[in-house]
Structures are given as structure tokens and as C-alpha cells.
Amino acid sequence: MKTSFKRILAIVLSACMMLSLVSCGEEAEVDYLTDLTDQSLTYTLDELYDIETETLYAADYELPALYKYFEGLCNIGVAFTSDQIVDLEDDITKSILKHYRVYTLGNELKPDHVNPSEGEYNFDDADAFVEFGQLTDATLRGHTLVWHSQVPDWWFKADPSDESSLEDCLANGTLATSDQLIERMQEYITTVVTRYADTIDIWDVCNEVLNDSGTGVRGINDSSYWSYIIGDLDGDGYSDDYIQIAFEAARAANEDAVLMINDYNMEWSSAKCQQMYNLVLRMFEKGVRIDGVGFQSHIELDCNVETYRQNLELIASLSDLYDEYFPEYAGNFRITITELDMDMFIGSNSDGGYYVWSDEEFEQQAEKYAELIDMFLDFADEGVIDTIIFWGTDDENSWLNSTPKIRRNASLLFDRDLSVKPCFYSIAEAALTHVSG
Secondary structure (H helix, E strand, O other): OHHHHHHHHHHHHHHHHHHHOEEOOEEOOOOHHHHOOOOOOOOOHHHHHHHHOOOOEOOOOOOOOHHHHHOOOOEEEEEEOHHHHOOOOOHHHHHHHHHOOEEEEOOOOOHHHHOOOOOOOOOHHHHHHHHHHHOOOOEEEEEEEEOOOOOOHHHHEOOOOOOOOHHHHHHHOOEOOHHHHHHHHHHHHHHHHHHOOOOOOEEEEEEOOEOOOOOOEOOHHHOOOHHHHHOOOOOOOOOOHHHHHHHHHHHHHOOOOEEEEEEOOOOOOHHHHHHHHHHHHHHHHOOOOOOEEEEOOEEEOOOOHHHHHHHHHHHHOHHHHHHHHOHHHOOOOEEEEEEEEEEOOOHHHOOOOOOOOOHHHHHHHHHHHHHHHHHHHHHHHOOOEEEEEEOOOOHHHOHHHOOOOOOOOOOOOEOOOOEEOHHHHHHHHHHHHHHHO
16 A cells, blocks of 8 residues: 555656646756756665565666666766657657656767768767757767677778778788778877767777787687788887877867776686786886776676676776876776676576566566676775666666677666666665765
């Protein structure tokens, strides 16, 4: 009876809120940070335990806003695609506005979308992303400027109009020269970063530059043409010069932007994490200011949190070196959890397909998420981790439904029907107990 009354009251309050938005036939301005969530909520453990017994959905008025549990600890963000922010009355769109304070555009700021052919720029989706972020004054992240994937092939060809595959260009000796590729990269970075200098605060300048073997920078055998074409220009024995050039171009375009390098598997691969440490330190030594490292954090249900902690500690130790090399910007180095989700297909079920997850498995997921969040907040307490970003809005809209194959994963905080999963409550509880503990 108590639950029914609360839901009825919430519906009435929500309806009154919507009616108040219209006066004399004119729409009033909406404050999405307050109008989508019951402002009488107290964000306490007792309230959380009470709400957890109800069946709620991501955009429900009476569901607490996730970011509020983390105020004073770190920022909470989400990645989404442009089609998810078109209709402000859509429940997914409202859930983004309601729960998160940092936004990442998942695909439409990648080079193949923005610059598909020579002289052609497509900023429509990126502009819409900026306008959407302004609805709640959210912090916007630009993802990504330089990557080996989702980059237009023409960048790497001597003749941009050449319709041959890159493999054929490699075999035929018709790849771009080092100077050509550098010029194209610099022009692209300058154009994009300058356009959004006043609106996008943070950039993943380079994404996934390290190979999976943990031996260094990706090469031609790792599906990347960057280091192969541009090469080791300064003769120091490392083919990471294109990374230096990319960061210098981004810094010249926006001196005040937070410029980051982002990669995956560093939560469990200590070898890859060490390579990231070495790479960033080399950049510091060259006077290249990299303001932070992004741990993508596409984790699995059985991930080893202690190994993850150790690797975070290694990258966190770059903070003191950053302060030494760039004293004017001391305290600005950070780690961001950039693409957090959790693959549920593990062990004997690792090759699963259209699986129906049990309540017990969702509880296991909730426990693992809570363990991770508590660990992240230890680093947030030290001023190292500044933001945690979830890679997707809900289980229906997750890249893990199609990678490594088509299957029914359950990686995020909201189920396919946008119902609230146990992991939503577990990470909220982790934040509350972290403060009180």
C-alpha cells in the first residue's frame, strides 16, 4: 500500500510539473536537473533501501538521479549516440538528462563521420551534441581525434581519390607520405578542436595507440598505419611521433582543453599499463603535456579488482611527474574511467547467445560493480580519478550486444525495458557508504 501511494503521488507531482511548463499557451523553460526528479528525495541509505523494493524505470520522476549520490566525490557520465538525443520526451533521452553530468558522443565525433572525404566536414551531429549538453550545462568530452579505427581511408592514401583498399595501396607503394599524413592530421585536429573550443572541455586526443601484446605502439601488423607512415622522426627509437604531433596540434587549437590519451585492457594487462606509463613519461620528457589517461574499462563479471587497483596506482604515479614537468598546471593530471560496462558472458557461458539472465546473476553483477565503484572512489579521494563514464544508456543499447558476436548481453545499469537493475542501487549504496565509512 505504501509503494502504491508513493507511485500515485509521484505521478500526480510529475503531471503537475508538466502542466506548470505551459502558461498562457507558451512553453516555459525547463530545468532538466530539477524537473525530471523529485526534489524531496534525501539521498540517504534508508531511502535507497525503501526505493529498491519498488519496480522503477530509468526516467521515473521518483527515481533518484544517479549523479547526486556522487556529488563531492567524482563526476558521473554516459556515452550515447546522436539518435538518442533527438526527442526530449523519449525516456532514454530523459534518463541521460536526469542521471549524468558528463556526456560523450559515442561515434559521431570520430574522424570517419566528421571528415569522410577530402574537404568535406560533417558537424551536424556534433553540433546537436553540444546543444544537448547545454540543456543541463553538462561537461562534454570529444571522442576521439586520432584512432586506427573509424578513420577515413583517404587520409592514408597518396591520392585521396584512389579507390583502392589500403592493403593494395601498401602493396603498390601508393600510401600517403609522412608529410601528407601529418598535414591532414594537423588540419583535422585544428579544424575540429577550434570549432568546439568554447563548448567541448575534454578531448580523447589519441585512442587505443598501444598494441595488445604489451610491447609498445601499434604498427602495421596491429591494424594501424599511423606509426608505419609517419615513423620515428626524431630518431629516439620509438614510433610514437604521431602522438606527439597530435597532442601539440590539439594544444595549439585550445590551450585550456583537457587533453587525454585513452586505451583498453589496462585494467587487467599490467604489461600494457606499463607501456602506457612509459609512453606518457616520454611525452612529458619532450615537453608534451598530456593531462590524463583514460581507462576504458570494458570489464568482465569476474574481473580482478586488485589487479585493476595496482594498474591504476601505476598511472596515478604519473601525477607527481606531471607536476614536476608542468608546475604551472600542477594538480591537473587525472585518470578517467571512460567506457565502463560489464560483459556478463564469462567462463562456461562465454560463448552464450540469447540468454535470459537470472536474478542471482544480476546480484553478482551488482556486487562486482559496487566493488569497482568503491575502489574508484578511493582514487577519487586522492584527487586522481575525476569521472566515471558508462559506455551506453541501457542493456538494449550496448555495443556488447554485437561484439564479439550477436548476443544478448546485460552490461549496464538499466535493463532492456529501462527498468532499474540491482547494480544501479549497489553503486549508489557504494557511494553513500564510501562517504559514511
